[in-house]
Each structure stands twice: as C-alpha cells, then as structure tokens.
Amino acid sequence: MKIEGIIFDLDGTILNSFDFRIRAWNAAFRKFGITPKEDELKPLIGLPGSTLAAKYSSDPYAVEMEEERIFSEHLPEISLFPDVPGTFEELRRRKIDTVIVTSSRRKLVNMITLPTNLVVTIDDVKHGKPDTEPYVKAMQLLGITEPGVIMVVGDALTDMIPARKLGNLAVLIKHGRKFDTDIPNYEIDEVSEILSLLDLP
Structure with a gap:
C-alpha cells in the first residue's frame, strides 16, 4: 500500500482520553444545570467543543472552556x-x-x-x-x-x-x-x- x-x-x-472527555463534558454541563444523555453525548466526542456544547447550551463557549479546564486537571492521569x-x-x-x-x-x-x-x-x-x-x-x-x-x-x-x-x-x-x-x-x-x-x- x-x-x-x-x-x-x-x-x-x-x-x-475518551472516558476522561466524557466525564469532563458531563461535569461541565452539570455546572450549567444541563444533563445530556450519555448515549447521545458519546457520538459527539470529536466535534469542536463549541459545536458540541451548542447542542445543549445557549452559552457554548463558557461550557467548552469549563470542559477544557476540567479535562486539563486530569492530564497527569492520561x-x-x-x-x-x-x-x-x-x-x-x-x-x-x-x-x-x-x-x-x-x-x-x-x-x-x-x-x-x-x-x-x-x-x-x-x-x-x-x-x-x-x-x-x-x-x-x-x-x-x-x-x-x-x-x-x-x-x-x-x-x-x-x-x-x-x-x-x-x-x-x-x-x-x-x-x-x-x-x-x-x-x-x-x-x-x-x-x-x-x-x-
């Protein structure tokens, strides 16, 4: 080939890092009072953060920044x-x-x-x-x-x-x-x- x-x-x-991403997104959404279904969230991993967040939140940038903050805290484990x-x-x-x-x-x-x-x-x-x-x-x-x-x-x-x-x-x-x-x-x-x-x- x-x-x-x-x-x-x-x-x-x-x-x-896939499981860590799921946890970080769930935690970020919870902070904004949002609880997406995990079976709906998993296929969205890989999209740009603001695009993913916009599917659930009217303030996608804030949710994205919170997710990246949470995820970065777990980098030593990844x-x-x-x-x-x-x-x-x-x-x-x-x-x-x-x-x-x-x-x-x-x-x-x-x-x-x-x-x-x-x-x-x-x-x-x-x-x-x-x-x-x-x-x-x-x-x-x-x-x-x-x-x-x-x-x-x-x-x-x-x-x-x-x-x-x-x-x-x-x-x-x-x-x-x-x-x-x-x-x-x-x-x-x-x-x-x-x-x-x-x-x-």
Whole structure:
C-alpha cells in the first residue's frame, strides 16, 4: 500500500482520553444545570467543543472552556496508548510523515507530550471537524496534495467523513468500542495495526 503520510486524530485515537472527555463534558454541563444523555453525548466526542456544547447550551463557549479546564486537571492521569510510541518510531523509520488533527484548543494541546510536532488544532482553522478544512491544512503541512496516498486514522465519523471526501484512506480505530458504519475503508483495534495495513499490496 503506497502511503506517504498519516493524519491521526488525538483523543481516543492515540491518546487514551475518551472516558476522561466524557466525564469532563458531563461535569461541565452539570455546572450549567444541563444533563445530556450519555448515549447521545458519546457520538459527539470529536466535534469542536463549541459545536458540541451548542447542542445543549445557549452559552457554548463558557461550557467548552469549563470542559477544557476540567479535562486539563486530569492530564497527569492520561497517557498515550501503549503501542503509540513504538508505532510512530517505526513510521519514522519508514520515512512516513505524520500530523495530528484535533478539535482541542492549542493551549491544551501544548500541555500534552505528543509523538509528532505537526498538529492542527481548532484554533488553526475556521471550520472544525467534520469539515475538510483541518485535513486540507494537515495535508499542506505534510506537503502532500495527491489523494489516495494519505491515511487518516481516527475513532469517530468526524474523522472518517472528511477523509473519504478528500479521497484519502479512512481507518477507524475502535479500541474495544462498537461502531455501526460502512464509511471507513478499514477498521482496526490498536494503533500498531496500521503497520500491517501499510504492508498490504
């Protein structure tokens, strides 16, 4: 498989933070007297914070800032998935460039030790996921504009939809969660499984 660059989502993809995000959003909403149903909230993780908050609150920015404050307090408890460092090391050995696209704010991202220095945050674009703009910017950072030679790895449809729109390879990483979708080209359970995909003809 000819892949020249890989775009990774952050939360729930390479960072083991999905459950912490759910807790932070629930706590932030409770502060504003809002109690969203968890089965409704989970599929929204991955959207820009203000977009997610606006589905429940008339003051989405305030809710988003509260969620990021709560989430940041838990950063010492949050780590990369165990196979991430080794996978990125192997990608560097294979000379495959990587970039992260996240709906988080730059200030929060700067507090996390990441396996690549190339990151597109919600602060870097006008339109966040599932718009294609963050991914177009990521492709520009990679210096690759040719469709079909970029793999997008994420744990939400907000990653898969723009990947397919741009003609890139969409890889859904599940980490034990259940999905009912036919949008991705491939589904995997661990980050390191992308290495096997790269070896496919």
